[in-house]
Amino acid sequence: MASLIDPTGTGFLLAENRRMPMHVGGLHLFEKPEGAGRDYGRQMYEAMRDVEEVAPLFLKRPHRSLATAGQLVWVDDDQFDIEHHVRHAALPRPGRIRELLDLAGNMHSTRLARERPLWEATVIEGLRDGRVALYTKTHHALVDGISAMRLLQSVLSTDRDRRSMPAPWDARTVVRRAAEMEAELAQMPTRTVRSALAIASEAAGLPGALARTLEKGVRNETSAISLYAPRTIFNQRITGSRRFAAQDWPIARLRGVGKATGTTINDVVLAMCSGAVRAYLEELGALPDAPLVAMVPVGLNAKQSQAASTDGGNAVGSVMCQLGTDLADPVDRLITIHTSMATGKRALSSMTPAQILAMSALGQAPAILAPLLRVEGVVRPPYNLVISNVPGPRTTHHWNGAKLTGTYPLSIPINGMALNITCTSYDGRLAFGLIGCRRTVPHLQRLLTHLDDELSALERAAAP
Amino acid sequence: MASLIDPTGTGFLLAENRRMPMHVGGLHLFEKPEGAGRDYGRQMYEAMRDVEEVAPLFLKRPHRSLATAGQLVWVDDDQFDIEHHVRHAALPRPGRIRELLDLAGNMHSTRLARERPLWEATVIEGLRDGRVALYTKTHHALVDGISAMRLLQSVLSTDRDRRSMPAPWDARTVVRRAAEMEAELAQMPTRTVRSALAIASEAAGLPGALARTLEKGVRNETSAISLYAPRTIFNQRITGSRRFAAQDWPIARLRGVGKATGTTINDVVLAMCSGAVRAYLEELGALPDAPLVAMVPVGLNAKQSQAASTDGGNAVGSVMCQLGTDLADPVDRLITIHTSMATGKRALSSMTPAQILAMSALGQAPAILAPLLRVEGVVRPPYNLVISNVPGPRTTHHWNGAKLTGTYPLSIPINGMALNITCTSYDGRLAFGLIGCRRTVPHLQRLLTHLDDELSALERAAAP
Numbered sequence: 001m002a003s004l005i006d007p008t009g010t011g012f013l014l015a016e017n018r019r020m021p022m023h024v025g026g027l028h029l030f031e032k033p034e035g036a037g038r039d040y041g042r043q044m045y046e047a048m049r050d051v052e053e054v055a056p057l058f059l060k061r062p063h064r065s066l067a068t069a070g071q072l073v074w075v076d077d078d079q080f081d082i083e084h085h086v087r088h089a090a091l092p093r094p095g096r097i098r099e100l101l102d103l104a105g106n107m108h109s110t111r112l113a114r115e116r117p118l119w120e121a122t123v124i125e126g127l128r129d130g131r132v133a134l135y136t137k138t139h140h141a142l143v144d145g146i147s148a149m150r151l152l153q154s155v156l157s158t159d160r161d162r163r164s165m166p167a168p169w170d171a172r173t174v175v176r177r178a179a180e181m182e183a184e185l186a187q188m189p190t191r192t193v194r195s196a197l198a199i200a201s202e203a204a205g206l207p208g209a210l211a212r213t214l215e216k217g218v219r220n221e222t223s224a225i226s227l228y229a230p231r232t233i234f235n236q237r238i239t240g241s242r243r244f245a246a247q248d249w250p251i252a253r254l255r256g257v258g259k260a261t262g263t264t265i266n267d268v269v270l271a272m273c274s275g276a277v278r279a280y281l282e283e284l285g286a287l288p289d290a291p292l293v294a295m296v297p298v299g300l301n302a303k304q305s306q307a308a309s310t311d312g313g314n315a316v317g318s319v320m321c322q323l324g325t326d327l328a329d330p331v332d333r334l335i336t337i338h339t340s341m342a343t344g345k346r347a348l349s350s351m352t353p354a355q356i357l358a359m360s361a362l363g364q365a366p367a368i369l370a371p372l373l374r375v376e377g378v379v380r381p382p383y384n385l386v387i388s389n390v391p392g393p394r395t396t397h398h399w400n401g402a403k404l405t406g407t408y409p410l411s412i413p414i415n416g417m418a419l420n421i422t423c424t425s426y427d428g429r430l431a432f433g434l435i436g437c438r439r440t441v442p443h444l445q446r447l448l449t450h451l452d453d454e455l456s457a458l459e460r461a462a463a464p
Numbered sequence: 465m466a467s468l469i470d471p472t473g474t475g476f477l478l479a480e481n482r483r484m485p486m487h488v489g490g491l492h493l494f495e496k497p498e499g500a501g502r503d504y505g506r507q508m509y510e511a512m513r514d515v516e517e518v519a520p521l522f523l524k525r526p527h528r529s530l531a532t533a534g535q536l537v538w539v540d541d542d543q544f545d546i547e548h549h550v551r552h553a554a555l556p557r558p559g560r561i562r563e564l565l566d567l568a569g570n571m572h573s574t575r576l577a578r579e580r581p582l583w584e585a586t587v588i589e590g591l592r593d594g595r596v597a598l599y600t601k602t603h604h605a606l607v608d609g610i611s612a613m614r615l616l617q618s619v620l621s622t623d624r625d626r627r628s629m630p631a632p633w634d635a636r637t638v639v640r641r642a643a644e645m646e647a648e649l650a651q652m653p654t655r656t657v658r659s660a661l662a663i664a665s666e667a668a669g670l671p672g673a674l675a676r677t678l679e680k681g682v683r684n685e686t687s688a689i690s691l692y693a694p695r696t697i698f699n700q701r702i703t704g705s706r707r708f709a710a711q712d713w714p715i716a717r718l719r720g721v722g723k724a725t726g727t728t729i730n731d732v733v734l735a736m737c738s739g740a741v742r743a744y745l746e747e748l749g750a751l752p753d754a755p756l757v758a759m760v761p762v763g764l765n766a767k768q769s770q771a772a773s774t775d776g777g778n779a780v781g782s783v784m785c786q787l788g789t790d791l792a793d794p795v796d797r798l799i800t801i802h803t804s805m806a807t808g809k810r811a812l813s814s815m816t817p818a819q820i821l822a823m824s825a826l827g828q829a830p831a832i833l834a835p836l837l838r839v840e841g842v843v844r845p846p847y848n849l850v851i852s853n854v855p856g857p858r859t860t861h862h863w864n865g866a867k868l869t870g871t872y873p874l875s876i877p878i879n880g881m882a883l884n885i886t887c888t889s890y891d892g893r894l895a896f897g898l899i900g901c902r903r904t905v906p907h908l909q910r911l912l913t914h915l916d917d918e919l920s921a922l923e924r925a926a927a928p
Contacts, residue, residue, distance in 0.1 A: 018543070018579040038557055045556075079482070079703045081902070084573065088566075090554040092509075092589050093502055102552075109548065113575065115482040125556050126590070239543045438545070 002073040005062060009141035010072050013062055013114075018240045021111045022141065023118070024148040025410030027104050027246060027433070028134045029127075033160075033401030040402075041125030041132045045088040047400065048123060048134075053171035054082065057142065061117050077117050085119060086167075091126035100127060101445070104135050105244035108410050108435065118142050119169070131405065136168075140412065149390060149409055149424060156397035156404060165400045229320075230288035232281065234418045235381040238437035243444040246408035248431035249455055257455070260462035261331065263338040266389055268458065269430065270294065270341070271334040273387050273421055274323035275454030276447045278333075281325070283446070291326045291336075295319075295383040298345060319344030320383055330457045381416055389423040396427050409433040419444075466537040469526060473605035474536050477526055477578075482704045485575040486605065487582070488612040489874030491568050491710060491897070492598045493591075497624075497865030504866075505589030505596045509552040511864065512587060512598075517635035518546065521606065525581050541581050549583060550631075555590035564591060565909070568599050569708035572874050572899065582606050583633070595869065600632075604876065613854060613873055613888060620861035620868060629864045693784075694752035696745065698882045699845040702901035707908040710872035712895035713919055721919070724926035725795065727802040730853055732922065733894065734758065734805070735798040737851050737885055738787040739918030740911045742797075745789070747910070755790045755800075756848040759783075762809060783808030784847055794921045845880055853887040860891050873897040883908075 005013065016022040032040045060074040091099040103124065112118045118139030125132055138148045151168045166172045229235075254268040263271075273294070281287035296319045321344060324336030390409070397404045408431045409422040418440035422433045432451060436444045469477065480486040496504045524538040555563040567588065576582045582603030589596055602612045615632045630636045693699075718732040727735075737758070745751035760783045785808060788800030854873070861868045872895050873886040882904035886897045896915060900908045 018577075041556055081703065081705045083570070083902070084705060087570065088556050090556045090590055092505055092552050092554045106547070106551065111577065113482075126554055239545065241545045241548060438547070 002063070002068065002075050003060075005072045005074055005141065012140040013072055016111070018111065019238055020412070020414050021109070021240060022412060023108075023112055023137050023139045024143075024412060025104070025108050025138075026134075026136045026149055026152060027100070027244075027408045027410065028136070028152055028404060029406040030132045030134065030399065030402040031405050032130060032132065033403075036402075041090070041123055042088065044132055044134075044400075044402065045086070045123040048121060048167045049082055049086040051082065051167050051170045054080070054169050055171045055173060058085070058117055058119055058169040062114050062141065080117065084116060085121065085169075087120065087122040089122050089124050091124060095126045095128035097127075098445075100124065100133055101244050101246060104133075104246075104410065105242050105435075105438070107135055107137065108244060109240060109242040109438070111240070112137065112139050121167075121169075132402070149392070149407070152399075152407070153393060153397065156393075156399050158395050158397055160396075160398040160401055160403065162398065163400050228290060229293040229381050229383050230290040231381065232288055232292060232384050233284070233286050233440060234385055234436075235416050236418060236440050238413055238415055238418045239439050241438035242410075242413070243436055243438045243441065244410055245434040245445045245448050246432060247448045247451065248406055248408075248426075248429040249452070251425060251428055251430050253455060253459065254430060257334075257458045257462045260464065261334055261338075261458075263334055264341075265430075266296075267334060267338045267341060268455075269389050269423055269432075270296065270321060270323065270337045270387060271330065271458060272432075272451050272454045274325055274333050274337060275330055275457065276450035277323070277385070277419075278325040279450040279453070280443075280447050284442070287325065289326060292323045292384040294321045294323055294385055294387045296321045296341070296344075296386075297388045298341075298348070319348065321387075323384075329461075330454060331461045334458060383417075385417060385419045385421065386411070387421045387423075389425075392424045392426040394425070394427065406431055410435050413437050466527065466532065466539045467524075469536045469538055469605065476604040477536055480575070482575065483702055484876070484878050485573070485704060486876060487572075487576055487601050487603045488607075488876060489568070489572050489602075490598075490600045490613055490616060491564070491708075491872045491874065492600070492616055492868060493870040494596045494598065494863065494866040495869050496594060496596065497867075500866075505554070505587055506552065508596055508598075508864075508866065509550070509587040512585060512631045513546055513550040515546065515631050515634045518544070518633050519635045519637060522549070522581055522583055522633040526578050526605065544581065548580060549585065549633075551584065551586040553586050553588050555588060559590045559592035561591075562909075564588065564597055565708050565710060568597075568710075568874065569706050569899075569902070571599055571601065572708060573704060573706040573902070575704070576601065576603050585631075585633075596866070613856070613871070616863075616871070617857055617861065620857075620863050622859050622861055624860075624862040624865055624867065626862065627864050692754060693757040693845050693847045694754040695845065696752055696756060696848050697748070697750050697904060698849055698900075699880050700882060700904050701879055702877055702882045703903045705902035706874075706877070707900055707902045707905065708874055709898040709909045709912050710896060711912045711915065712870055712872075712890075712893040713916070715889060715892055715894050717919060717923065718894060721798075721922045721926045724928065725798055725802075727798055728805075729894070730760075731798060731802045731805060732919075733853050733887055733896075734760065734785060734787065734801045734851060735794065735922060736896075736915050736918045738789055738797050738801060739794055739921065740914035741787070741849070741883075742789040743914040743917065744907075744911050748906070751789065753790060756787045758785045758787055758849055758851045759847040760785045760805070760808075761850075761852045762805075762812070783812065785851075787848075793925075794918060795925045798922060847881075849881060849883045849885065850875070851885045851887075853889075856888045856890040858889070858891065870895055874899050877901050 012022045030044070036043070056076075059076050059080055061077045062072050063075040064070060064072050089103070091103060093099075107120075107122065112120065118141060120137045122135045123132065124135060127133060134152070136148070136152060138151065143151065155166055155168050155170075155173050157165060251265065254265045254272075257263070257268045257271075258265050274292070277292060278287060298319050319341055321337060322340040324333035324340075327333050327336060388411075392407065404426070406429070407424060407426050409424055410433055411420040411422040413420050413436055418437040420435050422435075424431050424433070432448075434444060434447055438444075476486045494508070500507070520540075523540050523544055525541045526536050527539040528534060528536050553567070555567060557563075571584075571586065576584065582605060584601045586599045587596060588599060591597065598616070600612070600616060602615065607615065619630055619632050619634075619637050621629060715729065718729045718736075721727070721732045721735075722729050738756070741756060742751060762783050783805055785801060786804040788797035788804075791797050791800060852875075856871065868890070870893070871888060871890050873888055874897055875884040875886040877884050877900055882901040884899050886899075888895050888897070896912075898908060898911055902908075
C-alpha cells in the first residue's frame, strides 16, 4: 500500500544529500541486569531482533516512480530483513567511551539507503566497564528529532523487575506508546513543530508573504530577536563525515550555579556551551571579535502557542541567543546569555503568529529552507550554531532489567552550520551530544574538556 | 577529471540493484607479529588508514549527469574521506569464526554508496584466537573478482621481517603492483575476461549474431557443453541479504584423493561441492532427481585463448559441469565430474571463437546478460550454481610482519543463482568461500560440515 509522505518528510528527503544526511541518532548506555553473563550483549541484540511483528512505521520505505507521478510515497518493503536494521557490533580495544563515540560518529556519517525502511539500531558490546550501548538512527522523514529520542524511552520502564518488554519497533509498542506518550506530548508536542515546518516549507516553495517574512528575518531587518552573527569556521560548507562527542554532568551542579547567579539551568547549559566554544575557537586562533549567536528552540506558552499553532496544540519557537563569546569572564557570559534569552522570549510574545512560525521554521528546518530560499552563501549566517535542550525522564528507567545509565542525542549538522549541540536530561544528569562535520570542526572532542572546565569555572565564580 | 567507464564496468553498474549488489569481497586472516601487543588491531587499522597518497583508482566515483549526456563516467571524489573507506571494527563475544562470518556476511549485504569511491576495507579485531581479520569490499565496476583477490596479495611479502609495506590503496602500491603483477597476469589475466564481457554486453545491447549464439546456448540448442539443469531452490529470485561461510582444507588431502582416483585437485574441489550440495538439498527435501550443473570458469590454452581474445592475451572460458548429485556414492560423483570437465574442456577446443566468447560471457557476467537478454524466468536455468577455483600464492606471505593465515573470497550471487562457491589456494590450503542469499539459501553454514564430511568420505573411499 502506498501512502503520501507529508510535506515535511518530503522536504527532508529532498533536502538530503551526501553532505547532509538527514537522520537523527541516539546513543543509549545500559548496565547489564544483575546476574547477566558475558553474552548479555548478544541476548539484548536477539531480543531487539526477534520481534514477532514489526510496527508499520518501520516497514515502509520511500518510493518515487512514474506511477506515483514523481511524488514521493511510502510503500511497504516487501523484502524487509530485520537483520539489516537491527545489528550487533562490538568496540575495538581498549573499549573506552572514546571508541564508542568514534563508532557512533562513523555510523552517523553514512546515509540510510532509501531502498529500505529508513532506520537502524545497533547493539554494541565491548565497553570495558561492561555496559552495553544501543545506537539508533532514524530518518527525519520518519520521525522528528524529539520523537526519535522518545522512541526508546517509550518502551522503558521505571520497574527494574519488569521483563518481556518489547523493542521500540515492535508492533505491540505502538499501542502502548500511543497511550503512554499522549500525556507527555501535551507538554512538548512534535506534531505541531512538524505542521509549522510543513507550512514553512510550502511557503518556501511559493514565495508568498511567509517566505518574504523569512527572508527579512534572515537579513536582520525585523526585530531584536535577530542578532548580528559573525562568520566562524562553523559556518562553512560541510562534508558528510561526522565526529561525535558526548558527556553528562549532574544537574545539581548546574542548578547550583543557576541558584547562585539568578539564572536558569538552561542558561547555564548555554553558558557552558559558550565558554567551551570560545576556548575551542581561541585554541584554533579562530575566535571572531563579535560574539557568536546560537539558535535555541524554546517551548511557547499557551497564548503564544495558540497563535503559532495551526491545530490548537502547543508549539516551539526559536530564540536567537547572544553567547557573549567576546567576554573573558564566565559569569559575564552567563549574565549576557540570561539577558539575551529573556529578551528573546519577550520578543517572541510580541511577534505575530506568522513571525513565530517563520522563526520556528528557520530554527527547526534550515536544512529545508536554506536550499529552497537560496539563502546559503548569499547573506551572512543567521546564527552560528544550534543549541537545543530537550527535557527527558527524571527517574531511572530500565529495559528488561537493564538500567539505562545515559542517553545522548546525535542531531543533524547542515551546510553552513557544521556544529550542533543537543542536550537532554535524564535521571538527574544533563547529557550533551555534540555532532559536527569531521572536516570543518577539527578535534571536536576537545569541546568536552572545555565544557567541563567551564562548569567548574562557573561553580568557582558563583561560590559564595 | 572525468573519464569514461568501460562498457563492462558500466554493465555492472547498470545491472546492480538492491537484490544484486555488485561488489566482490575478500576476508583475510592475519596472525599478529611476534611481540605485538593487544592493540595490534588498532595499529594495523592506523597503518591501513594513514596513507600519504591514495592511488587514483580508489579516489574515483561514478557520476552521471546532463553534462555527461547521461553516460556514466568516473570523477574524482572531491570530498574523499579515508575514514569512510578504511574502518575499524570488532567482533561481539565470543569472537569465534562464526561471529566473523556473520559480520562479513552483513557487510557484504549492503551496497556501496555511489556518491563515494566504490570500496571499503575493515580491520576486525576481537577474534578469540588473537588473529586480526581484514574484510575488503570492492565494486565489480572497479576491479573484477580475480583482481580484487589479488589486490591484497599484491602488497604482501614472503619476507616476514619486512616492514614499511604500503596498504593496497597506497599510490606507492600501484607502481609496485604494475611491475610485480605483470608476470602473474600473463598466467591468468583478467583484462581479457573484461574485454570478452565488454563485447558480450555490447552484443546483448544490439541483438546481433553473438546475442543469438548466447540465446541458443541458454536454450541448450548448441553443443554437448550445455547440459540440462534442473530447477532448484538456488534458482529463484534473490534478496540483497547475504550469508557467508568459509573454511579451508590442506591441499595435500585433496591431492591424495586425486592421485588415488586419477582425477585433478579441481575435480576433487567440485566433488566436495557436489557432495555438500547434495547432502544440503537432501536435508531440506529439495534434491532434484536430475543432477545439478555447475558453471566452472577454466583457463584456456594458448590456441584457444588466442582465438577468444581480442588483444592477444589469454582468456577464460566456462565449462558446464555435471555434478552427479543424483549418485549416492562419492567416488561415482567424482568420476562423473572428472568426465564432465574433460568433455567440457574438449568441447571448448572445438568451439568457434564467438562461441567461446559467448560461453565466457555467460559464465562471467550472467548478471549483466540476464536482464539485458531477458533470459531470467523465461527459460530453465542454464546452470544451477557457479563454482570457481582461482589459484593463489603457494608460499606464506606477510604484511608488515603479520602472517596471512587464510584468505577467503566473497563473490556475487545473482538473481536465479542464489549460491556462489569461490575457492582459492594459499600456502598449502584450499579455501572455500560460500556466499548466498540469506532468504533463498537457509542454513548456508551447514554446507561447511557437508564439505568436510565429503572430503573424509572421498578419502575413505580412495584409501588403498
